[in-house]
Amino acid sequence: MRWVVIDSPIGELSVGADGPGVAGPAAVGGVHFGRHPAAAPPVAGEHALLDSAVAELRAYFEGTLTDFTVPLAVPGGSDFERAVWERIARVPYGEMITYGEIATGLGDAGAARAVGTACNRNPVPVIVPCHRVVGAGGKMVGFGGGLPRKRVLLEIEARVKLERDWLSFG
Structure with a gap:
């Protein structure tokens, strides 16, 4: 590589x-x-x-790109981790989902911690946006790159989404 x-x-x-x-x-x-x-x-x-x-x-x-198009070949990962990464990849730009919501969507409401572990093992963060996954109630928890980086990524997306939404009203 x-x-x-x-x-x-x-x-x-x-x-x-x-x-x-x-x-x-x-x-x-x-x-x-x-x-x-x-x-x-x-x-x-x-x-x-x-x-x-x-x-x-x-x-x-x-702030000029909201959807990555580069081809990915995500190495490794268990079936569960790959399912989590696939679900994360579908979280829309500027939105968030909780670990628990992903776990429930994958059929195991009690697997929120396992979802967190899978997020931490994401081999292509930012492109597969694990920063969009938050704790219950929107709490800022866990991120392999550190919470300050997660906050910056979410702030960039929130700003761009707000600007685009605002312009669509005009």
């Missing part, structure tokens, strides 16, 4: 992707908070998919 590191409002962010090959087409397979040990600064044109992923992440942080 080739990794690049970019600056963002939540600090350095590393993005990893594989090129086309035996495992299939090129796909993003990892997002890492901070500098991944194998990451380098992006070099335009060196890896087309990473160029696209970096451009999409920058647009997301600028």
